[in-house]
Amino acid sequence: MIPVFDGHNDLLYRLNAAPDRRDAIWDGTDGKGQLDLPRMRAGGFAGGFFAVYVPSPHEVDAPDFLSQMDNPPYDFPLDALIDHTAGQPVALAQIGHLKWLGRSGALAICKTTAEIRSAMAAGTIAAILHFEGAEAVDPSLDALHSFHAMGLRSLGPVWSRPTIFGNGVPFRYPSTGDTGPGLTDLGKRLVAECNALHIMLDLSHLNAAGFNDVAQISTSPLVATHSNAHAICPGSRNLTDRQLGQIKDSGGMVGLNFATCFLRPDGRESPDMPLDPMLRHLDHLIAALGEDHVGFGSDFDGATMPKDIRDVGGLPVLLAALAGYGYNDALLHKLAHQNWLALLDRTWAA
Numbered sequence: 126m127i128p129v130f131d132g133h134n135d136l137l138y139r140l141n142a143a144p145d146r147r148d149a150i151w152d153g154t155d156g157k158g159q160l161d162l163p164r165m166r167a168g169g170f171a172g173g174f175f176a177v178y179v180p181s182p183h184e185v186d187a188p189d190f191l192s193q194m195d196n197p198p199y200d201f202p203l204d205a206l207i208d209h210t211a212g213q214p215v216a217l218a219q220i221g222h223l224k225w226l227g228r229s230g231a232l233a234i235c236k237t238t239a240e241i242r243s244a245m246a247a248g249t250i251a252a253i254l255h256f257e258g259a260e261a262v263d264p265s266l267d268a269l270h271s272f273h274a275m276g277l278r279s280l281g282p283v284w285s286r287p288t289i290f291g292n293g294v295p296f297r298y299p300s301t302g303d304t305g306p307g308l309t310d311l312g313k314r315l316v317a318e319c320n321a322l323h324i325m326l327d328l329s330h331l332n333a334a335g336f337n338d339v340a341q342i343s344t345s346p347l348v349a350t351h352s353n354a355h356a357i358c359p360g361s362r363n364l365t366d367r368q369l370g371q372i373k374d375s376g377g378m379v380g381l382n383f384a385t386c387f388l389r390p391d392g393r394e395s396p397d398m399p400l401d402p403m404l405r406h407l408d409h410l411i412a413a414l415g416e417d418h419v420g421f422g423s424d425f426d427g428a429t430m431p432k433d434i435r436d437v438g439g440l441p442v443l444l445a446a447l448a449g450y451g452y453n454d455a456l457l458h459k460l461a462h463q464n465w466l467a468l469l470d471r472t473w474a475a
Contacts, residue, residue, distance in 0.1 A: 126169040126441060127169060127444055127457055127458060127461045127462075128169050128170075128171035128245060128461060128462055129168070129169050129170055129171055129173075129421060129440050129444075129461045129462060130171050130172050130173055130241070130245070130251070130420070130461070130462035130465045130466065131170065131172070131173030131174070131380070131421050131422065131423050131425070132173060132174055132350035132351050132380025132420055132421060132422025132423070132465065133173070133174050133176060133255070133257075133329075133350045133351035133380060133382075133422040133423060133424050133425075133427070134160055134173055134174070134175060134176065134423060134424070134425040134426055134427070135176055135178060135257075135424070135425070135426040135427030136158075136160045136175060136425070136426050137175055137176060137177055137178070137219040137220075137222050137223055138176070138177075138178045138180065138219065138426070138427070139158055139160075139426045140219070140222040141215070141218050141219050141222055144218075144222070147222065147225070151226065151229065158426050158436070159425040159426045159430065159435070159436035159437055160425050160426050160436070160437050161437075162231055162250075164436055164437045164438040165250060165437050167438045168436075168437045168438040168439065168440040168441060169440055169441060169444075170250070170437050170440060171245045171250070171251060171462060172235070172241060172244065172245060172250050172251030172252055172253075173251075173252070173253065173423075173465075174253045174255040174279055174350055174422075175223055175252045175253065175254060175255060176255045176256070176257040176427075177215075177216050177219045177220060177223075177254070177255065177256050177257065177261070178219070178257045178258065178284065178427075179207055179211075179212045179215045179216060179258060179260040179261065179284075180215075181204040181205075181207070181286065182204075191394055191429075194296065194298075194386055194392075194393070194394040195393050195394040195395050196393075197298045197299070197391065197392040197393060198298055198299060198392075199296065199297065199298055200295065200296075200297045200298075200300070201295055201296040201297070202295065203285060203286050203287065203293070203295050204285070204286040205286065206286060206287050206288060206289070207260045207286070207288075208260070208289070209260065209261055209262060209263040209264075209268065209289075211260070212260030212261040212262075213261045213263075213268065215260075215261070216256070216260070216261035216272070217261075220254065220272075220275055220276075223252060223254060226250075226252070227252070230249075231249060231250060232249060232250040232251075232252050233249045233250070233251055233252065234252050234253075234254060234276050235251045235252060235253060235278075236276055236278055237473065238466055238469045238470050238473060241253075241466060241469070242466065245462075253278050253279055254272075254275065254276040254277050254278060254279070255277075255278070255279035255280065255281075255327070255350070256272070256277060256279070256280040256281060257281050257284055257327075257330070258281060258282075258283055258284035258286075258288060258293075258330070259280060259281070259282050259283070259288050259289075259290050259315065260284075260288055262290075262315065264289060264311055266314065266315065266318050269315070269318055269319070269322070269324075270322070273322050273324060277324060278323075278324055278325060278473065279324065279325040279326075279327055279350070280319060280324050280325070280326060280327065281326070281327035281328070281329060281330055281331070281350075282308070282312055282315060282316075282326070282331065282335070282339075283330050283331055283335070284330050285330055288312075289309060289311050289312075290308060290309055290311050290312035290315050291307065291308040291309060291312040291331060291332075291335040291338075292304070292305045292306060292307070292331075292332050292334075292335060293330040293331060293332060293335075294330065294331070294332050294361040294362055295361060296361070297360070297361040298359070298360040298361070298386070298392035299359040299360065299392065300359070300360060300361035301333065301355065301359075301361065301365065302331075302332050302333040302336070302355075302361050302362070302363075302364075302365070302368075303332065303333040303334070304332045304333070304361060305332050305334065306334055307332070307334030307335045307337060307338040308334075308335050308338040308339070308342075312335070312338070313338065313342055316338075316339055316342045316343050317342065319343075319345075320343055320344050320345055323345075323472065323473045323474070325345065325348055325469070325472045325473070326339060326343055326345060326347075326348065327348055327349065327350045328347060328348065328349045328352075329349045329350050329351050329352045329362070329382075329422070330362070333365075333368070336368055336371075340371050340375070343375075345375075345471075345472050346372075346375045346376045346377035346378065346468060346471055346472055347371060347372045347375040347377035348372070348377050348378050348379075348468065348472070349364060349372065349377075349378075349379045349380065349422075350380045350422045351380050351381075351382040351384075351422030351423070351424050352364050352379055352380070352382055352387075352422070353381060353382050353387045353388060353406045353410075354366075354369070354406050354409040354410055354413075356409055357390055357402065357405050357406055357409055358386075358387055358388060358389060358390055358392060358402070358406070359392070360386065360387055360392050362382075362387055363387055364379065366413060369410070369413040369414060370413065372414060372418070373413065373414045373415065373418065376418070376471060377418065377468070378414070378418045378419065378420060378464060378465070378468045379410055379414060379418070379419055379420075379422075380419075380420045380421055380422020380465075381403065381406055381407055381410065381419065381420070381421050381422060382422050382423070382424050382428070383403070383421075383422075383423045383424055383425070383428065383430050383431065383434060384424045384427075384428030384429060384430075385398055385428070385429045385430065385431055386428075386429070387428075388402040388403055388406060388431070389402055390402065394429050395429075396429050396430060396431055396432040396435075397432055398431050398432070399431075399433070400431060400433055400434075400442075400443065400446045403431070403443065403446075404446070404447070404450050407419065407447070407460070416456055416459055416460075417459060417464055417467065418464060418468075419459075419460060419464060420459075420460055420461075420462075420464045420465045420468075421460065421461065423437070425437055433446075444457055444461065447460070
């Protein structure tokens with residue numbers, strides 16, 4: 126089985142939503158969600174980016190929201206900004222859940238690629254602490270240094286709603302990501318400080334203007350941990366060919382998002398889809414970036430998966446489909462984990 130190092134998951138959010146059931150969630154007896162230790166092992170999940178995510182007061186997974194997303198076009202208003210005084214307690218709680226997973230012995234929180242490789246060799250889940258939105262970071266950026274000391278090694282300045290650092294794209298189909306202004310002055314300081322601390326910057330939720338600002342300012346490779354090709358699925362979250370070119374020029378990387386609404390050309394949420402759109406997105410990303418700059422960014426526990434994958438246990442189904450499609454063994458290993466580790470070598474280098 127080819128081990129998979131994945132660009133994005135939302136297990137910490139799921140644990141924080143039901144802290145009294147976290148043992149059952151982790152050991153698989155909960156019977157829900159898309160990630161737990163038994164299914165990770167069964168699917169060859171070797172590790173990845175574990176996201177800290179601060180939810181809005183009303184969550185977007187309400188039935189009416191999902192129903193509308195399954196009937197495009199749709200356009201949902203952005204939620205209001207959440208400041209650091211509200212964001213920090215949530216972030217600290219989710220970091221606590223990741224530390225708890227580390228104490229289980231089955232997972233290691235990794236701060237270097239050497240630690241990732243060591244954990245993978247030992248059969249331990251290798252976890253990177255990632256922020257999906259910088260709501261927990263204060264205007265002085267002091268908290269960024271504190272979170273870095275806790276293990277933070279990857280950060281997206283925004284989720285979909287705005288932060289004091291910049292603006293994300295709305296849930297909108299069809300749309301480009303050209304939906305508003307770019308980084309604030311604080312956002313530009315955040316990029317520079319992340320570069321200094323060797324914290325990877327994730328562009329997956331940034332709008333086009335913010336993407337351009339990071340491309341101009343950052344000295345690190347441009348990375349979108351869980352994004353797809355706008356040429357195939359014209360939603361606001363997906364990357365245009367121009368953006369893919371900027372990522373290629375920087376030596377960066379894109380992780381294929383498994384979320385149905387970002388895969389399907391019709392933009393629908395329904396899991397009733399073949400794997401063919403995933404192959405089309407991968408072909409497009411590889412053609413645009415080269416085979417050394419594409420990986421997986423599943424969005425497990427944060428999105429609807431295609432019916433043939435469903436959860437982390439379905440990773441071998443995807444790899445088998447890629448092999449059947451003609452991807453050779455060397456390319457499969459690059460997509461599954463080697464490209465992510467090489468990208469982190471480039472980004473985290475002292």
